[in-house]
Structure formats: structure tokens, C-alpha cells
Amino acid sequence: MIDPETADAEDAALAAAPWPKRFLFERLQNAGEVFLLTGSALREMPAGIRKMGLVVNQMAAIGLGSMPLTVIVALFTGAVAAVQAAYQMRDYVPMIYLGTVIGKSVVIELGPVLTALVVGGRVSAAIAAELGSMRVTEQIDAMETLGISPIRYLVVPRLVASIVMLPVLTIFADILAIAGGYLVAVLTLDVSGHTFTSGLKLYFKIQDVFSGLLKAFFFGAIIATMGCYYGLRTEGGAEAVGDSTTRAVVASCLLILIVDYLLASFLFRVLFA
């Protein structure tokens, strides 16, 4: 509970603090609020999942809506990976390893991370803008007044849909990126189809696929949580909605990269070491 008489002095003290202290305080406050939101969403998850219609709508918006973007990004990622890997391997490494390099790098890293970054930009912005608009037009307040939990009704369906659809999109991205690499290798790099696929199978490990999908699961959670968090905390008018949208995208992208490092460290230094 805030003491209205002393709060002014506390605010003034914080405003006068050096910027690193202020920055740290604000980020810690954000982190605390995100944890509280996530806790509420997990508590409401069983009830929220029962609203299958809402979850399916969100899965269509997040999954199907992101598919064209994912297809293009994945195809070109695989193609670029093939060209650059072939350039680096030339004169040193036999071309049978081209398929190995592309397969591993796509499944472990490029597929999940690039999918998350492009889908995250689109989806977290859309969620933040939608919930932000609902906040500033008092629709969230109206929902609470009707005795309906915005966490259950708005956050849980988006979170569940994002957690489910990111791994699904990643599987498509993996397949398409490898296909893109294959096409470039066969059509432009003088690598036979048999050589490419033999290399692909050479060191294939199912744990690599599992690692990529586990990353996608966490990235899905980050994207929905950031969109919902910045959307729900919007205050003001149209400008504030724009600000929330930008913050949601920036926070999603940064957290995806940070969590990618942490997960990679855990998976490949601890779990599969």
C-alpha cells in the first residue's frame, strides 16, 4: 500500500538517483511484474485452456498468420547457409559435410531462433497493440467489472497458442530451410543430392531436434508474455499503444537471444555434454 504523503518524496528520490540506479530499479520492477503476470497465467491455465475456441482462434492467428513469413525466412536462411558454408568449407572440408553443417545449424539454432525473431516481432507487436488498445478504451476494466479475468480470457489463450505454435512453426522452418539449402547446393554448388542427404544423415541426432523445439517452446512463452505484459500495462492514448508495441518487440527479441544462450549452455554443456 502506498502512503500518499510520503510517496512524492520517494518518487523524487528515485528521479534524482543516477541513471544506472534508476535503470536497474526499473528493469527489476519490470522483471517482478512479468513474474507476477506469468504466475497468474499459470494459475489460470487450467481454466483458460477450457476456452478452446479462444485458444484455437489464437493458434490460427499466430500459427497460420505467421506461416508465409516463416516460409520465406526459412527458405532463404537455408539457401544463404548453404552458400556461405560451401564458401568456408572450400579447400578444407569435403562437401559431404555441407548437409551435416546445414542440418545441424538449422535444427539447433537457425530454425528456432530466426523463426522466433520474425514471428516474435509480428506476434508480440500484435498482442501488445490489441491488449493496449483494449486497456486505453477501458475494455479490460469492463471485462473485470463483468467478473471475467483478463488473464484467463486474454493472456492464457495467447500464451498457450504461442507455446504450441512456435515449435510447430519451427518444424516447418527446419524442413524448409534444409530444403532451401539442398536446392542451392544441388542447383548452384555442384553438390549432388546424394552427397547432401548423406551428410545430413551422417551425424543426425534426435536430441538436436529436441533441443531446437525446447528452445521454440521457451521462445513462444517469451513472445506471448512480452506482448501481454506491455499491452496490459499501457496507460494513456494512441501514443502509449505505439510505445507498448515497440517495447514488446524489443523485449521479445532481447530475451529470445539471452534465453537462447542460457538454454544452449544448459543443453550442450550440461544435459547432452
Add this chain to the structure above:
Amino acid sequence: MPDSAIEFQGVWKRLGTKVVLRGVDLSVARGECLVVIGRSGSGKSVLLKHVVGLLQPDRGTVRVNGIDVASLDEGELLSIREQMGMLFQGGALFDSMAVGENVGLALREHTPLPERQIEEVVAEKLALVGLSGTEAQRPSSLSGGMKKRAALARALAMNPKIMLYDEPTTGLDPITADVINRLIRRLQDRLGITSIAVTHDMRSAYHIADRIAMLHEGRIHAVGTPDEIQQTRDPILRQFIEGSSEGPLLPT
């Protein structure tokens, strides 16, 4: 059960850097319609949001039927909210739903009524506000007045015992405003609902109020019947109800 349906005791609230409420004491009797008047930004809507638990006081208590709203857990707050309806300033209809879905949402969420019966209640509430046959329309296709009436139908769907109106006539043409005023008064007289309306539309205030309270500088400055308010000699209240730019209240 206490005589007061709603009671504010020493309520303080700070939003951002501004202390909006500075010890509000006010009570609303069962079945009464209290209108809170005050200048824009004086904290009228903030006061209203405390009743429904959208905001919690920094100090003091807000009691609904004798229960301190801030002390309730989520489940208890849900059950107390089911007895209340709130009309928001801009209507706050859900853009993603048709008008009928907006009105029937609380019934679908909180009651085991079959779909056919829900549709009947929705049609009945829309007829009550003069919007029969608009079930399939999207909120974006409605005029400002229709949005407010549809929002009123939504607020009434669960047959609330307490109604809260946030600027019910702001932004409406005088004829539509009169329709809303008559509707609020009719609900009051027919159903005996306890109501708080916040407004700076004095015509509306005189029409719907049993008592009028003025919120000024975070406190209740004056309370009285519409007649008492109209005859007041208090310079601040006088200036406000006459809408004069000359007097102790300075332009913001």
C-alpha cells in the same frame, strides 16, 4: 444488512505523482441514485472504480453492503462484481465481438443458462435500451449513443443490484442524452437499483439524482438534494453548476 449500500470512509488515492482523492467520506443509501459532480480530472471516475475493485484505496475503506472491497480475494471480488454493473464513459464494448455477444458474455461465463435462453435475455436487454435487432452488428458500426446504450444493456444483463455510470451522457446529442437519462431514472424507479453516476452534465444530474455530491480537490465539497444544490450559496458549487468561468474555480 447495513443501510448504506456503498460507503467511502477516508479514502485516499494517488495515481502516478498526483494525489487524486484526499480523504473522501460518502455514503449511498440502498435504492438511492447519487450523482457525483466535479471538474474534469477531479477524480470522479477514480472514485467509481474503487466501488468495483478496479482500484484499491491507498488509505481508508470502500464498503459495498458492509464488505470492505479491498479485503476481498479474487473469488469474492468476482461474486460481488456479479451484483454490479458499470457503464463506462466510451461504452468499452469489446471490439472483437458483436453487440449480442457483448451483452451475453457475462451470462455465458457465469450462468448455466442454455444458449436459447441467453439469446432471449440479450434480446430483452437490448429492447430495454431501444436497440432491438442489433445483436449481429459490430460495435464499430454503432453511433456514440448506440454504443452507450449497448454498453448499458451489457451492464444490465446480470440484473445488478448496484449500477455505476461513468459520464453516461458525455459526448451525446441532447436528445440521445435525454433518452439515457430517462432510461437511468426508469431503472431506478422500477427496479430500485442503487446507483452512482459521475458527470459534469448538470442537466443530467438534476434529472437522475436523488442526491448530488460535489468532488473538489480530492474531497466531497458538498452534498444535497437537486433542489438544495440548485439553491446553494456556496461560491464554488454555484460557479460549477452555473458553468461560469468567473469565480473561485480557475480554468485548468
